[in-house]
Amino acid sequence: MILLADSGSTKVHWCLVTASGQCSDVFTDGINPLFQTTIAMQNSICNQLLPQISSLLWAGTLTHVFFYGAGCTPEKKVFVQRALEQVFKKAEVSVESDMLGAARGLLGHHSGVACILGTGSGSCFYDGEKIDWCVPSLGYILGDEGSAAVLGKRLVGDLLKNQLGDDLKETFFAEYETSMADIIEKVYRQPFPNRFLAKLSKFCADHIEDQRIHDLVYDHFVQFIRRNLVQYHAEAPIGFIGSIAYYYRPILEEAMKAEGLPMGAVLKDPIEGLKEYHKDSIIPTTL
Numbered sequence: 001m002i003l004l005a006d007s008g009s010t011k012v013h014w015c016l017v018t019a020s021g022q023c024s025d026v027f028t029d030g031i032n033p034l035f036q037t038t039i040a041m042q043n044s045i046c047n048q049l050l051p052q053i054s055s056l057l058w059a060g061t062l063t064h065v066f067f068y069g070a071g072c073t074p075e076k077k078v079f080v081q082r083a084l085e086q087v088f089k090k091a092e093v094s095v096e097s098d099m100l101g102a103a104r105g106l107l108g109h110h111s112g113v114a115c116i117l118g119t120g121s122g123s124c125f126y127d128g129e130k131i132d133w134c135v136p137s138l139g140y141i142l143g144d145e146g147s148a149a150v151l152g153k154r155l156v157g158d159l160l161k162n163q164l165g166d167d168l169k170e171t172f173f174a175e176y177e178t179s180m181a182d183i184i185e186k187v188y189r190q191p192f193p194n195r196f197l198a199k200l201s202k203f204c205a206d207h208i209e210d211q212r213i214h215d216l217v218y219d220h221f222v223q224f225i226r227r228n229l230v231q232y233h234a235e236a237p238i239g240f241i242g243s244i245a246y247y248y249r250p251i252l253e254e255a256m257k258a259e260g261l262p263m264g265a266v267l268k269d270p271i272e273g274l275k276e277y278h279k280d281s282i283i284p285t286t287l
Contacts (some may be wrong), residue, residue, distance in 0.1 A: 001062050002272050002282050003053075003091070007031045007069035009119045009149075009241075010195050014049060015271050016056055019282050022130030026052040026065055030119075033079045033147035034071035035192065042081040050087070065093045069102025069259050070120055092273070099124050102130055104277045105270020106239035112264070113187060113234045115224075116250075119198040119241030123228045140194045140223045146224030152197030155204060156183060164212050172203055184264050205247055205282070217248055221255035229261055 002027070004015040009030045016024045028048035031041050065088055072080055077095040084093045103126035103272045111132075114124040121144045124134035136263035138148040159182055173179060187193045205215045229238060240259060244251055246268040256263045 001057075002064040002066065002278060003062060004106075004271060004278065005065070005067040005069070006097065006271055006274070007067065008099055008274045009035075009070050009192070010198060012049075012069075013269050014053070015275065016053055016062075017275060017278075018281055023044040023055065024056050025186050025271070028052075030195070031080065031083075032071040033069075033076040033240070038083050039077045042079060042086050043081060045087045054203050062088060062091045062285065064278075065091050066278055066281075067093070067095045068098050068104075068270070068274070069095070070098045072097045073231030078281060084177055097131075099134065100123070100126075101274060102241040106241060106265060106267065108277055110272060112236050113232045114240045115146075115229070115238060115245070116238045116242050117146045117148075117224070117240055117245040119145050119148050119194060121224060121228075121242075121244075123232070125232050127271070132194075135231050140197070141274050142179075143227075144226050146221060146244065148198035148201045150197075151204060151217065151220050151244065152199070153200035155215065156187075156197065156200055158216065162185070164216075168207070168210070168212065171207075174199065175203065175206075198199075208251075214251065218255055221252050222259065225255060225259045225261060230259070234261065237262040239264035241268075241270050243268060249255075 001016065001018050004007060004017065006013045007030055009032050011030050012028045014026045014028065026049065031044055032093065065084055067080060067084060069080060071097055081095045098116060102116045102199055103124055106114045107126055109128045111126060111128045114126050120137060120140065122137040123233050124131045126132065137143050140147060140153065144150045159162050159172055186196045204213050204217055208217065208267045245266050249266050
């Protein structure tokens with residue numbers, strides 16, 4: 001039995017897979033070593049994950065944990081590994097970046113360009129087993145074009161700077177029961193401002209028929225393409241993982257076509273592809 005995890009900054013999608021092919025999906029808050037200590041991550045696993053899967057572990061021995069997460073750089077992933085090893089003491093734990101998880105989930109053992117457009121964003125050229133090279137995402141302050149956090153940042157900035165009209169500004173304040181002062185407080189003085197901004201980006205999905213919002217989202221994708229994807233000189237279709245790519249797919253396709261790049265698969269998350277990629281690790285075990 002193996003445990004797969006796809007972790008963004010907002011949530012973790014865990015999937016317990018048995019040798020018989022039975023799968024159980026559960027969700028917890030996001031785990032990110034850039035913002036959390038090993039103890040905090042361990043507590044999250046113990047308090048949120050274990051209560052959901054403890055009744056499922058009767059099916060056999062957990063032999064492997066494959067964790068793919070945001071912030072899991074070569075320097076930081078060891079802290080996630082320690083947290084997982086403290087909880088799953090008998091399992092072999094592997095921690096890699098969410099970008100590698102997206103590439104393996106989208107492309108399996110084939111080479112190509114993979115992208116993440118979720119709370120954060122990223123892209124890479126994948127050689128069929130590992131990431132060959134990537135344009136750095138740089139986070140939502142310096143980069144992360146195409147992400148929910150930056151879309152929320154651009155939306156709020158334009159609204160507060162009176163760039164989208166008083167009607168949209170008033171509608172936004174009413175729907176989110178917020179104010180300029182409240183937004184400033186949560187962005188500059190409270191933890192996880194990227195998560196807060198990402199949640200605000202949902203306003204775009206709810207009002208996508210408004211041309212002003214459509215144009216904002218379209219330009220958001222164009223910036224991601226021009227600042228990231230054109231550097232790969234891709235000939236094969238480019239695949240996408242993440243809620244932003246999934247829910248705004250028509251506008252993403254519009255931007256990709258206008259910029260002359262080939263569009264590949266779009267998936268909400270990589271778990272299904274990761275099940276296939278790691279299927280050889282799922283072996284029958286005893287209780």
